[in-house]
Amino acid sequence: MSFGGRELQLQHAHQASRSLRELMEETTDMPTASNCRVPSRTERSAPSARNKAEPASYHDGASPPPTDPYPPLYTHASTIAASEASSASEQSKLTSSSSRDSLPAHAPAADVRRETTPQKKQNPRRTKGHKPKWSRGGGSSDDIASNDRKAARHSSEGAPSPSPSRHLHHHLSSHTLAVSTNAQAYQGRLMAATFGGPSGDSRRGVSSPRPKGREAKNTFCRNVTIYGHCRYENTCPYIHDPAKLNQNENMKKRFNVDSPSFTPLQASTNGSLTPSSRGAAISPKAANAAVFTPKSQRSTASTPSLQPKEPAPEWHPQEFQEFVPQTFETQMVDSNTQAHALAYDPFNTSSTIPSITGTGHSGASINPYAQDPTLSSASYYQNAAGFQSSPAYHLYWPVGPQPTGLLAYQRTAHDFFIPDALREDLQKKAEIARQVVPNSSIPPIEQFHSLFCLDTSAQKNQALFGYNSWVYKAVSSKDGNTYALRRLENFRLTNETAIRSAQAWKRILNGSVVTIHEAFTTRAFGDSSLIFVTDYHPNSKTLAEEHFKQVPMQRFHGRQATSSHVPEQVLWGYIVQLASALKAIHGSGLAARLITPSKILLTSKNRIRLNACGILDVVQSETQRSLLELQADDLLQLGRLILNIANNNTSAHLNMQKSMDYITRGYTARLKECIQWLLNAQPSTGSPTSPTPPMHKDIDLFLGGIADQMATVFDSELHAQDTLTNTLARELESSRLVRLLVKLNFINERPELDASQHVPGSTGPAPSAMWAETGERYYLKLFRDYVFHQVDANGHPVTNLAHVLDCLNKLDAGADEKVALISRDEQNVLIVTYRELKRGVESSFQDLVRAARQSGK
Numbered sequence: 001m002s003f004g005g006r007e008l009q010l011q012h013a014h015q016a017s018r019s020l021r022e023l024m025e026e027t028t029d030m031p032t033a034s035n036c037r038v039p040s041r042t043e044r045s046a047p048s049a050r051n052k053a054e055p056a057s058y059h060d061g062a063s064p065p066p067t068d069p070y071p072p073l074y075t076h077a078s079t080i081a082a083s084e085a086s087s088a089s090e091q092s093k094l095t096s097s098s099s100r101d102s103l104p105a106h107a108p109a110a111d112v113r114r115e116t117t118p119q120k121k122q123n124p125r126r127t128k129g130h131k132p133k134w135s136r137g138g139g140s141s142d143d144i145a146s147n148d149r150k151a152a153r154h155s156s157e158g159a160p161s162p163s164p165s166r167h168l169h170h171h172l173s174s175h176t177l178a179v180s181t182n183a184q185a186y187q188g189r190l191m192a193a194t195f196g197g198p199s200g201d202s203r204r205g206v207s208s209p210r211p212k213g214r215e216a217k218n219t220f221c222r223n224v225t226i227y228g229h230c231r232y233e234n235t236c237p238y239i240h241d242p243a244k245l246n247q248n249e250n251m252k253k254r255f256n257v258d259s260p261s262f263t264p265l266q267a268s269t270n271g272s273l274t275p276s277s278r279g280a281a282i283s284p285k286a287a288n289a290a291v292f293t294p295k296s297q298r299s300t301a302s303t304p305s306l307q308p309k310e311p312a313p314e315w316h317p318q319e320f321q322e323f324v325p326q327t328f329e330t331q332m333v334d335s336n337t338q339a340h341a342l343a344y345d346p347f348n349t350s351s352t353i354p355s356i357t358g359t360g361h362s363g364a365s366i367n368p369y370a371q372d373p374t375l376s377s378a379s380y381y382q383n384a385a386g387f388q389s390s391p392a393y394h395l396y397w398p399v400g401p402q403p404t405g406l407l408a409y410q411r412t413a414h415d416f417f418i419p420d421a422l423r424e425d426l427q428k429k430a431e432i433a434r435q436v437v438p439n440s441s442i443p444p445i446e447q448f449h450s451l452f453c454l455d456t457s458a459q460k461n462q463a464l465f466g467y468n469s470w471v472y473k474a475v476s477s478k479d480g481n482t483y484a485l486r487r488l489e490n491f492r493l494t495n496e497t498a499i500r501s502a503q504a505w506k507r508i509l510n511g512s513v514v515t516i517h518e519a520f521t522t523r524a525f526g527d528s529s530l531i532f533v534t535d536y537h538p539n540s541k542t543l544a545e546e547h548f549k550q551v552p553m554q555r556f557h558g559r560q561a562t563s564s565h566v567p568e569q570v571l572w573g574y575i576v577q578l579a580s581a582l583k584a585i586h587g588s589g590l591a592a593r594l595i596t597p598s599k600i601l602l603t604s605k606n607r608i609r610l611n612a613c614g615i616l617d618v619v620q621s622e623t624q625r626s627l628l629e630l631q632a633d634d635l636l637q638l639g640r641l642i643l644n645i646a647n648n649n650t651s652a653h654l655n656m657q658k659s660m661d662y663i664t665r666g667y668t669a670r671l672k673e674c675i676q677w678l679l680n681a682q683p684s685t686g687s688p689t690s691p692t693p694p695m696h697k698d699i700d701l702f703l704g705g706i707a708d709q710m711a712t713v714f715d716s717e718l719h720a721q722d723t724l725t726n727t728l729a730r731e732l733e734s735s736r737l738v739r740l741l742v743k744l745n746f747i748n749e750r751p752e753l754d755a756s757q758h759v760p761g762s763t764g765p766a767p768s769a770m771w772a773e774t775g776e777r778y779y780l781k782l783f784r785d786y787v788f789h790q791v792d793a794n795g796h797p798v799t800n801l802a803h804v805l806d807c808l809n810k811l812d813a814g815a816d817e818k819v820a821l822i823s824r825d826e827q828n829v830l831i832v833t834y835r836e837l838k839r840g841v842e843s844s845f846q847d848l849v850r851a852a853r854q855s856g857k
């Protein structure tokens with residue numbers, strides 16, 4: 001960055017001041033000592049012919065004394081000098097007030113004189129910009145931003161460091177309205193902007209009256225401020241000893257009621273000063289902003305002020321009526337603040353804010369999450385109601401610790417979302433459920449289309465049904481759901497009543513049974529096929545695939561890997577789930593008839609479902625076996641299944657002695673006893689656990705025998721459910737933030753709502769520029785930069801998920817924490833609270849909703 005222009009400017013100023021100084025020495029009897037201060041308004045108004053003859057001020061802070069060699073101008077030095085000069089200008093205000101007190105009668109004459117002073121015409125900004133206006137109008141953050149823009153521009157010329165501010169996390173609780181991005185230069189810059197600016201041109205229009213005796217006595221010599229000493233200490237009328245200055249009673253405060261006010265130039269959104277747009281502000285609604293009040297009157301929480309010597313002016317944000325949970329009322333709300341709060345609403349969105357007082361509401365009637373029925377967005381945005389005023393922050397605190405304070409290498413996205421394994425499982429299921437075969441030759445059947453064959457083995461086993469069976473995934477055009485279709489190839493229906501038996505299976509709604517929806521025959525495949533429509537469980541596999549799949553033996557260091565031993569708890573889990581399924585089936589007067597590993601689906605970890613139920617009822621409808629027999633056979637098949645799985649052998653039941661020995665060695669006697677009970681055709685003892693008198697063997701008896709294991713499995717299921725619920729709660733946070741992001745993106749940089757289009761229902765003044773670039777939208781845009789577009793000290797993007805979530809959570813909660821927003825040209829700093837940001841989001845979004853409603857969309 002070039003600073004030549006700045007140097008040139010200051011050098012011109014020096015030369016000008018030197019020639020003017022010579023001129024003044026010739027024409028006036030002023031002392032040669034330079035007192036680098038800006039004269040007060042009253043001083044300038046003194047009816048002195050001498051002052052009229054002083055077209056430029058050698059009192060300019062940037063000008064050296066007459067005999068001083070001009071020091072080389074370094075950029076850094078010039079910045080500091082400007083700051084100090086501004087400080088000195090500020091000191092002069094003290095004198096000006098006292099001078100004014102002593103010379104009240106001169107003021108009118110001074111005004112006349114100023115108008116005729118040519119220097120005033122040269123620099124009209126000087127006169128207008130000389131009043132520090134810390135209250136209404138000038139007190140808005142926009143105005144301060146304007147001041148700061150002037151200062152910051154100067155700063156950026158002098159300090160071309162990459163992105164001095166945006167890479168910082170500006171979670172400030174400071175009550176200063178606007179701060180420079182360079183804290184060290186802040187005070188000087190702000191003062192420079194306020195009291196004449198560092199450019200020097202503003203100071204040329206200031207006359208340099210000879211100091212009055214009292215004024216000189218009260219004023220610290222500016223040469224000492226700038227050069228560290230004053231060559232004319234002996235003759236110079238100003239104070240050179242800081243200790244004396246401190247004793248001066250006028251130093252008790254730097255501003256008083258007589259201090260001239262400052263009306264800054266208006267900031268435009270692109271960072272330039274636009275004198276003509278004085279009436280416009282960054283936020284049009286801020287035109288009604290409240291006065292500044294010292295922070296100390298409102299809250300105890302504050303950060304160290306950047307200007308400790310001055311009463312820290314503060315943006316007094318809209319204090320709206322606020323929902324406070326009764327339980328936390330005393331902790332959360334300061335009654336003074338509440339009372340103060342009701343006075344003012346700068347953003348005036350109160351039409352959608354219910355009247356809630358801190359004490360007058362009941363928790364039942366106020367729901368911070370409730371939708372405002374008056375807003376159309378309520379139907380699809382949670383809490384889309386008008387700003388409900390910061391509901392208690394803690395209400396949004398998600399389950400579990402928040403790892404926002406972690407170092408970069410400690411942060412992982414996993415910390416914020418569901419566990420990886422679960423996410424992967426769900427995503428796999430979704431992906432598999434969507435699988436289609438392009439240009440598939442499989443025809444649609446009835447309402448089912450997009451058939452996808454789930455059978456991966458070409459070898460068909462006719463032993464179970466007597467027919468080749470195929471399983472397809474298909475989508476129903478009736479309801480859009482995905483189903484599994486089991487097709488029995490070349491099935492000929494001889495008895496129509498047989499297929500009606502499927503009706504009874506439709507009523508079996510059990511968690512361990514794959515639900516059957518319908519059965520029909522079709523010729524769509526070119527044959528007569530029987531189709532069973534069941535629930536589709538994506539990414540599931542059969543127990544046969546899980547436990548009996550042939551896998552190449554792994555060898556570790558020459559030793560053969562031990563075969564996979566199925567844990568006993570897994571077997572008990574299978575037993576309990578299948579017992580539950582049989583209870584439902586038998587209780588409905590049906591029998592499963594097919595409990596075999598290839599017809600039991602493993603839909604998630606240790607979660608099984610009895611599949612292919614009801615098929616044998618259709619294809620073997622003419623069987624002579626009684627229901628009791630079939631149900632007893634179900635128990636037998638269950639025992640055989642567990643025995644085979646425990647032995648890792650599909651034919652373990654063919655060698656009972658060996659298999660039971662294996663069970664004896666590998667499992668508890670309890671499991672062995674259970675398996676034996678199931679496998680015995682008609683046990684001599686009544687229950688699987690206790691030798692009681694002989695009873696009829698049925699599922700109820702079995703359930704009674706395994707009650708203890710059912711309780712254990714039930715408890716573990718409850719724990720699993722709790723875990724999933726907690727995971728769901730975390731995802732709930734994510735979905736809440738997604739809604740917030742959607743709103744932000746609806747608002748940010750929206751192109752079509754420009755000045756020519758009045759936003760219906762907008763209560764503020766008509767926008768003076770692009771809707772998306774003015775008012776709340778402007779600082780929402782800066783907020784987006786703050787959240788997503790931060791860069792580090794090297795200008796590299798910061799991709800800190802914790803920061804993003806942190807900011808969005810605070811925005812959603814409308815926290816009172818302040819955040820410093822930096823304009824893209826880094827010339828402005830706006831300090832707003834998350835509460836104001838939230839209000840801006842809601843207000844802007846409601847503008848959009850109203851506009852959409854009016855256009856009938």
Ligand SMILES: Nc1ncnc2c1ncn2[C@@H]1O[C@H](COP(=O)(O)OP(=O)(O)OP(=O)(O)O)[C@@H](O)[C@H]1O
Binds near residue numbers: 484
């Ligand atoms: N309802 C269903 N939902 C999802 N996938 C299923 C469903 N029913 C079966 N499958 C899958 O279809 C595939 C084939 O099932 P099938 O019952 O034909 O097993 P199989 O091993 O082919 O048995 P068989 O040897 O008797 O043909 C299996 O991978 C199974 O996971």
